[in-house]
Amino acid sequence: MADTAVHPAASSEPRGPKPRKKLSRNNIIIYGTLLVVAFYYLLPLYVMVVTSLKGMPEIRLGNIFSPPVEITFEPWVKAWSQACTGLNCDGLSRGFWNSIRITVPSVIVSIVIASVNGYALANWKFKGADAFFTILIFGAFIPYQVMLYPIVIMLREIGLYGTLWGLVIVHTIFGMPILTLLFRNYFTSLPEELFKAARVDGAGFWRIYFQIMLPMSLPIFVVAMILQVTGIWNDFLFGVVYTKPDLYPMTVQLNNIVNSVQGVKEYNVNMAATLLTGLVPLVIYFVSGKLFVRGIAAGAVKG
Amino acid sequence: MESSISIRDLSLSFGAVKVLRNLNIEIGQGEFLVLLGSSGCGKSTLLNCIAGLLDVTDGQIFIQGKNVTWAEPSDRGIGMVFQSYALYPQMTVEGNLSFGLKNAGMAKDEIKKRVARAAEILQIEPLLKRKPAALSGGQRQRVAIGRALVRDVDVFLFDEPLSNLDAKLRADLRVEIKRLHQRLKNTMIYVTHDQVEALTLADRIAIMKGGNIQQLASPNEIYNKPANKYVADFIGSPSMNFLEGVIDISGAPQFNSDVMSFDISGYEFVDGPTGGPAWFGIRPEHIVTGELLANAPVQFDAEVELVEPMGSDTLVWAKVEGVPMHFRMDGQAEVRSGDQMRIGFDPARANIFNKETELRI
Amino acid sequence: MSSERPNGLFRNIPAKVAAIPMIITALVVFMGGSLWTMAYSLTKSKLLPKWKFVGLDQYERLWSTKRWVVSIENLFIYGVCMLIASFVIGFILAALMDQKIRFENTFRTIILYPFALSFIVTGLVWQWILNPEFGIQSIIRGLGFTSFEFDPLYNADIAIYGILIAGLWQGTGLIMVLMLAGLRGIDQEIWKAAKVDGIPTWKTYLFIVIPMMRPVFxxxxxxxxxxxxxxxxxxxxxTGGGPGISTEMPAKYVYDYMFGGQNLGQGFAASTMMLLAVLVVVIPWAYLEFGGKKRG
Incomplete structure (x- = not known):
């Protein structure tokens, strides 16, 4: 065993952990900065919530940072069911349901197509596949504005311009680069032996996809879903270009409500409407936490 | 002689997890100590504590007689070499060697002298202007050693420095590190999980498990007189044969198991003959065959099950009375599975451990 | 398996079928669409695209339009400030978060949440906070500093900075997360080596870690x-581009001319300029990132 002789000096200092002040200068700087930053980031959310719970008279009198004296949920009700865009006065609810009708099929279609595509690129390379993929990734950087009008023409040609399915196609197209990259990288990271073993066992393209790849890829599908749901829910440009007013997604409707020039500005209703629009992505964000971070990191840091 | 490094009652816990438990080690001037153990045994953690990269929970660390328990790593008089080399990738080799010295405000001439000396010792002069990315693994590790060398310190710490290299290079660099130690005569602490590295390099080996030191002794003693069953099992490849049974000391000491019993009067007990349930261990290379049987007081008939020719020697897996045993034979030995053969050993070379405590008896 | 090697075109059929959407998107929409827009930017298209070639007329008109020039200036100011500020702040925040702090998850959640929001939401919130009658200006005046002025959205000279504040609020979290991922990707032994070498933390960041993170940057x-x-x-x-045209941006110019002003040619020319601006950034990068590796 080790030398266990008792040393005369063993009891004297320094001994044990290095003494550290709880409030060292470093810690004050670190936590101080982070607290100030956190304050700056939370402030707008706080202002929105507080304002949306106040009545108009109180808003005109007080400042926007003070908590409501009298909490009222009327602005929320009004934003949901009565706020006006132009002549329509049936509130944001219509936009909300439109956004749901747009988001659900767009997310499903885009993920199905991109995952199969990513799988083909990762495991079934064919000649020219890399060239198409490169163009696709390049496409992610092309400003949408360049492709806006040609897509209008294409959609018009197939009779889908101004329809829900037209917009679904647009979301599928513009989601494709990032999703394909995401899935391709994920499938490439799976052990190739697995794929080879399945081929030796005689499984084909679809069989391997459904029975081997899919069951192993749940997390990446969740990441892709988070990415797409927030992305499509938050879209404004495509909604405004490719749909008609009765199909406008929530973001477009929100902007029309808040930035309409008619009538008195009801800030509390506006804030409630804004919060309502932000609610879906916020809930997804707070619930998904690390997966959300993983999604944007995977999407952003190259493959 | 004053010890170079003295570790006294050192403990480290992360929350409720005790990583190091009350360790005491004295390391002599110029000694080469190897910390050996499987992953998670605390060997790297101990090294990081000595380097000052981890704050200890209790205890003290002395380096060259100075209490450095609270000192910064750079003030401890140590140099350290890492598994991943940890070279600064955007600096040249020269930059890597001199960055720390420059930062400490050393005179340019002195820096130049030290870099030149380190480069000469490690034979990396032609590489000085290159960047790490343009070096091979072995060259990178030399540069990493050089970075410790230029600090001109008394103590070198190595954290699994050869683990990222392929087998051939590892053997070469191992020899070089040994040569370096002979030339510089610094105190060196070397962490590894590779027992060959440990046995070949060390003056003393500390075998660690679960934050404790199982045995701290010379390679020879560790190999021949392991302090407990864990050490006996850990050291040696292929590992030791173990037989389960009872020691009977009513007459001449005798080992009895369900299927065999033999006389062990040649065995040197630690505290005189001790009876009771025990593990009887014998290394594969201490089991003999053929002519050597003349010197083997204990002999059995074995049935060969499997033969592994390894070039320099042959490893035979056999059964004795249904109990598996493996042993080494000459590389030229002609054995086939199914063969019957006579084997034997000298109990003097055996290791016997108490069944409960697993300590050597 | 048949002994004859099948024709290359018909091998691997399901994979090729699966790739059809990608091929159509890449070739027809991305490449075809871009080329179409570039081609029609050379025409006199008004309400509808018409193939009446006019050379670079649209571009000449574009660059002599004040609104476009202002848009480009704004994009430049916004872009440069945004890049510098978000990188500096994002990196500093990431470095702070990397100091083994408590509540790291909480801080990260707070700093990143605006990124989950729509730009529309962000824009509206900051429009409200920067409103001089209710927002920050009125609060600080209320505290007694009656001459305090902070009304970026109502002052054409500084309106673009009001946008910048909102843009930073939304975008810095992303940079922080990416930088933090980069920092976490740095070999911990590099930090240990620097500590043994006695290099102070800030110097380690500046001379060792940041250069190592170049690809992430x-x-x-x-x-x-x-x-x-x-x-x-x-x-x-x-802001809707206001006050006046002080916060106009190229993307808005394109939209307004294409779908509001019934002047497609201008929209095409402006969007082609945007494409050029992106290519100037992306092509050298792609060359460095992917072209260089194959050779070296």
């Missing part, structure tokens, strides 16, 4: 730059 830079060029929703929601 460049990739992030390209991503952020490409997204800055596209800025549209934020402007529409926060």
């Amino acid at each position: 460049i990739t992030t830079l390209v991503l952020v730059a490409a997204s800055i060029v596209k800025v549209y929703d934020l402007i529409v929601a926060q």
Whole structure:
């Protein structure tokens, strides 16, 4: 065993952990900065919530940072069911349901197509596949504005311009680069032996996809879903270009409500409407936490 | 002689997890100590504590007689070499060697002298202007050693420095590190999980498990007189044969198991003959065959099950009375599975451990 | 398996079928669409695209339009400030978060949440906070500093900085997360080596870690730059381009001319300019990132 002789000096200092002040200068700087930053980031959310719970008279009198004296949920009700865009006065609810009708099929279609595509690129390379993929990734950087009008023409040609399915196609197209990259990288990271073993066992393209790849890829599908749901829910440009007013997604409707020039500005209703629009992505964000971070990191840091 | 490094009652816990438990080690001037153990045994953690990269929970660390328990790593008089080399990738080799010295405000001439000396010792002069990315693994590790060398310190710490290299290079660099130690005569602490590295390099080996030191002794003693069953099992490849049974000391000491019993009067007990349930261990290379049987007081008939020719020697897996045993034979030995053969050993070379405590008896 | 090797075109059929959407998107929409827009930017298209070639007339008109020039200036100011500020703040925040702090998850959640929001939401919130009658200006005046002035959205000279504040609020979290991922990717032994060498933390960051993170920086830079060029929703929601034309941006110019002004040619020319701006950033990067590796 080790030398266990008792040393005369063993009891004297320094001994044990290095003494550290709880409030060292470093810690004050670190936590101080982070607290100030956190304050700056939370402030707008706080202002929105507080304002949306106040009545108009109180808003005109007080400042926007003070908590409501009298909490009222009327602005929320009004934003949901009565706020006006132009002549329509049936509130944001219509936009909300439109956004749901747009988001659900767009997310499903885009993920199905991109995952199969990513799988083909990762495991079934064919000649020219890399060239198409490169163009696709390049496409992610092309400003949408360049492709806006040609897509209008294409959609018009197939009779889908101004329809829900037209917009679904647009979301599928513009989601494709990032999703394909995401899935391709994920499938490439799976052990190739697995794929080879399945081929030796005689499984084909679809069989391997459904029975081997899919069951192993749940997390990446969740990441892709988070990415797409927030992305499509938050879209404004495509909604405004490719749909008609009765199909406008929530973001477009929100902007029309808040930035309409008619009538008195009801800030509390506006804030409630804004919060309502932000609610879906916020809930997804707070619930998904690390997966959300993983999604944007995977999407952003190259493959 | 004053010890170079003295570790006294050192403990480290992360929350409720005790990583190091009350360790005491004295390391002599110029000694080469190897910390050996499987992953998670605390060997790297101990090294990081000595380097000052981890704050200890209790205890003290002395380096060259100075209490450095609270000192910064750079003030401890140590140099350290890492598994991943940890070279600064955007600096040249020269930059890597001199960055720390420059930062400490050393005179340019002195820096130049030290870099030149380190480069000469490690034979990396032609590489000085290159960047790490343009070096091979072995060259990178030399540069990493050089970075410790230029600090001109008394103590070198190595954290699994050869683990990222392929087998051939590892053997070469191992020899070089040994040569370096002979030339510089610094105190060196070397962490590894590779027992060959440990046995070949060390003056003393500390075998660690679960934050404790199982045995701290010379390679020879560790190999021949392991302090407990864990050490006996850990050291040696292929590992030791173990037989389960009872020691009977009513007459001449005798080992009895369900299927065999033999006389062990040649065995040197630690505290005189001790009876009771025990593990009887014998290394594969201490089991003999053929002519050597003349010197083997204990002999059995074995049935060969499997033969592994390894070039320099042959490893035979056999059964004795249904109990598996493996042993080494000459590389030229002609054995086939199914063969019957006579084997034997000298109990003097055996290791016997108490069944409960697993300590050597 | 048949002994004859099948024709290359018919091998691997399901994979090729699966790739059809990608091929159509890449060739027809991305390449075809871009080329179509570039071609028609050379025509006199008004309400409808018409193939009446006029050379570079649209571009001449574009660059002599004050609104476009202001848009480009704004994009430049916004882009440069946004890049510098978001990188500096994002990196500092990431470095702070990397100090083994408590509540790291909480801080990260707070700093990143605006990124989950729509630009429309961001724009509207900051429009409200920067409103001089209710927002920060009125609060600080209420505290007694009656001459305090902070009304970026109502002052044409500084309105673009009001947009910048909102843009930073939304985008810095992303940079921080990417930088933090980069920092976490640095070999911990590098830090240990620097400590043994006695190099202070700030020097380790400056001379060792930041140079090591160059690939992360460049990739992030390209991503952020490409997204800055596209800025549209934020402007529409926060200022609508005003006051006057002081916060106009190229993307908005394109939209307004294409779908509002019934002047497609101008829209095509402006969007082609946007494409050029992005290519100037992306092509050298792609060359460095992917072209260089194959050779070296």
